Amino acid sequence: MARSDATNIAIGLSAAVVGLKDQTPLILTIRADGAGDGQDMLPFGPFDPLRHRTFELGLRAFVEAQAGLQIGHVEQLYTFGDRGRHAQPDDKADHVVSVGYLALSRGAAPEDAISAEALKLSGASFQPWYVYFPWEDWRAGRPDVLDQHLLPALFEWASDGDVTKAERLKLAFALDGLVWDDERVLDRYELLYEAGLVNEAAADGRDSRLVTAMFARTGRAMRYDHRRILATAISRLRAKLKYRPLVFELMGDEFTLTELQKTVEALAGRHLHKQNFRRLVEANALVEPTGTTSVQTGGRPAQLFRFRREVLLERPAPGLRV
Amino acid sequence: MARSDATNIAIGLSAAVVGLKDQTPLILTIRADGAGDGQDMLPFGPFDPLRHRTFELGLRAFVEAQAGLQIGHVEQLYTFGDRGRHAQPDDKADHVVSVGYLALSRGAAPEDAISAEALKLSGASFQPWYVYFPWEDWRAGRPDVLDQHLLPALFEWASDGDVTKAERLKLAFALDGLVWDDERVLDRYELLYEAGLVNEAAADGRDSRLVTAMFARTGRAMRYDHRRILATAISRLRAKLKYRPLVFELMGDEFTLTELQKTVEALAGRHLHKQNFRRLVEANALVEPTGTTSVQTGGRPAQLFRFRREVLLERPAPGLRV
DNA sequence: TCAAAAGTGTTATCCTTACACCCATGT
DNA sequence: ACATGGGTGTAAGGATAACACTTTTGA
Numbered sequence A, B: 001m002a003r004s005d006a007t008n009i010a011i012g013l014s015a016a017v018v019g020l021k022d023q024t025p026l027i028l029t030i031r032a033d034g035a036g037d038g039q040d041m042l043p044f045g046p047f048d049p050l051r052h053r054t055f056e057l058g059l060r061a062f063v064e065a066q067a068g069l070q071i072g073h074v075e076q077l078y079t080f081g082d083r084g085r086h087a088q089p090d091d092k093a094d095h096v097v098s099v100g101y102l103a104l105s106r107g108a109a110p111e112d113a114i115s116a117e118a119l120k121l122s123g124a125s126f127q128p129w130y131v132y133f134p135w136e137d138w139r140a141g142r143p144d145v146l147d148q149h150l151l152p153a154l155f156e157w158a159s160d161g162d163v164t165k166a167e168r169l170k171l172a173f174a175l176d177g178l179v180w181d182d183e184r185v186l187d188r189y190e191l192l193y194e195a196g197l198v199n200e201a202a203a204d205g206r207d208s209r210l211v212t213a214m215f216a217r218t219g220r221a222m223r224y225d226h227r228r229i230l231a232t233a234i235s236r237l238r239a240k241l242k243y244r245p246l247v248f249e250l251m252g253d254e255f256t257l258t259e260l261q262k263t264v265e266a267l268a269g270r271h272l273h274k275q276n277f278r279r280l281v282e283a284n285a286l287v288e289p290t291g292t293t294s295v296q297t298g299g300r301p302a303q304l305f306r307f308r309r310e311v312l313l314e315r316p317a318p319g320l321r322v
Numbered sequence C: 001t002c003a004a005a006a007g008t009g010t011t012a013t014c015c016t017t018a019c020a021c022c023c024a025t026g027t
Numbered sequence D: 001a002c003a004t005g006g007g008t009g010t011a012a013g014g015a016t017a018a019c020a021c022t023t024t025t026g027a
Helices: A055-067 A116-122 A144-157 A163-172 A185-194 A199-203 A213-217 A226-241 A246-250 A257-268 A274-283 B055-067 B116-122 B144-157 B163-172 B185-194 B199-203 B213-217 B226-241 B246-250 B257-268 B274-283
Strands: A009-021 A024-031 A044-046 A071-080 A095-105 A125-128 A287-293 A303-307 B009-021 B024-031 B044-046 B071-080 B095-105 B125-128 B287-293 B303-307
Touching: A009 A055, A009 A071, A009 A226, A009 A246, A009 A257, A009 B009, A024 A055, A024 A257, A044 A055, A055 A071, A055 A095, A055 A116, A071 A226, A071 A246, A071 B071, A095 A226, A095 A246, A144 A163, A144 A185, A144 A213, A163 A185, A185 A199, A185 A226, A226 A246, A226 A257, A246 A257, A257 A274, A257 A303, B009 B055, B009 B071, B009 B226, B009 B246, B009 B257, B024 B055, B024 B257, B044 B055, B055 B071, B055 B095, B055 B116, B071 B226, B071 B246, B095 B226, B095 B246, B144 B163, B144 B185, B144 B213, B163 B185, B185 B199, B185 B226, B226 B246, B226 B257, B246 B257, B257 B274, B257 B303
Parallel strands: A009 A095, B009 B095
Antiparallel strands: A009 A024, A009 A044, A024 A125, A071 A095, A287 A303, B009 B024, B009 B044, B024 B125, B071 B095, B287 B303
């Protein structure tokens, strides 16, 4: 059936499964056994067209197998095919093409949904995603690591007179008075990678001119190209929040408006204006009151709301254009 | 090297190469030799990682080979992996995964750029894209074919009580007073496909309850899943016009504002308000006057402009939010 | 009565949309 | 002079962003 005169290509499917707990965005990882540093991986596996009719079915199957977890919304991100960047240990194939997916775990308690066997077998767990991208969390203001470590190192990298480097830096990192664009997560990671400032670049045999102490500043590394897929997932999710009501997949059935705002803030990595956020939610008719109030955490009790699924039919692009 | 116990997968790359002539968006096609009906194809070929380091390099290489054409901007659209939908004639592989790309041909005279040999060999030519999607051109008002043929047939398809069908129809085709969303090209094509109203659905062995006379109303067919890739390309291009200055890749170096507007209208498939369009162009500082005026086509001579490449550095998302 | 968090009112500004009119050229 | 397309001014309405203040609970 298979002929040996053709290059043998395998399709790898990787999923960035997002969850949420205590205003912290989480990402589902598995751990290579006996691993040291930088061995976090996204759940992934080979696509076998004989077993699964579509990519999506294959993906759901092995997220289920590796984490014992059901996922809700799934969407394709990007297919990475370049040589060298993400070799995977598959002796059957000469070349692995990896298709990245964004997936959302359903409900408010993702960690409890991981099955005990899966935890044993694959070391599945949810990790806060800002562990991998510390410079993407602006909720408490501009992260110090940017001005103290990242930008100086990036400036040095771009100081060779190559103007395109300087231009890309300017746009991705909001230099010269530009506003920080929370969606450019991938652009920023790619620049750090090219500058040799993240661990993966060294692992891939790149010219790394900086000592490994730098890697402690640039977040936890992942195996293969999984951190790149995660960056793509965060970019996409942040973009899509603005015109699709995806947040509600990550919330419980009932929630207060403040909880909703904190969740959006956690995902977008920035602080939002309370009144304007509420006006936006109301204007888009995204929620309806349940009539009950929450057990408060010290203060005035808050009204509880639920997602109005009907908006999906009413408006073409319901979201939170913040 | 290759082992015969694994399913053999091939990667197919397909490109939707967009050009423009006389306010008509064009798409580069090749023709199967001795072909009858529905044999238009996008330029495509297998990805061989031994010959090309990245997808994009492979893609450029065989667009060059099949059409003798240089392409400018290239971006990945989507990777289609579902069985049955797009079998391709490759005896070396059990399954073909197809990665679709959007590409823009450079300059104002794409047809002249096709080499004579390529035309002979592969029948390469540029076709108006609305030939494949007649219902997407609203420049002269709402297309008659919608109310006369497509919607009645779609209503019949959705009349089985399945509410999700009705909901999807409503959003994709702007029923019940919703506004037509020019970006939902793929959604609309997929609905027509599922309803068995396009030729490809019949070719794929689907249950086609309607006579083939309908196919004359639903545009020219393409081989494999190429029309789906084209629909994806148009969707993406229309979306991206709004926040990236892609139009200028399809224009000559100098142009009048009316030419620019007509071009955007051709791509977006709808009429734009003249003054507001001009204000938008000016507000975003997308162009600068050359100081010269055009040889007019009967009327007051128009000022000529050129694209201000600097905007790419000045603003994060320069485009024509129309 | 005070801390903590929920919830509201109001204004200045900008952007969008639409209106209608004038200008420069060839025939 | 008039047809043809180029080019502009202006005002209404809505969306946005920022201001600061009141309300309801638990301790």
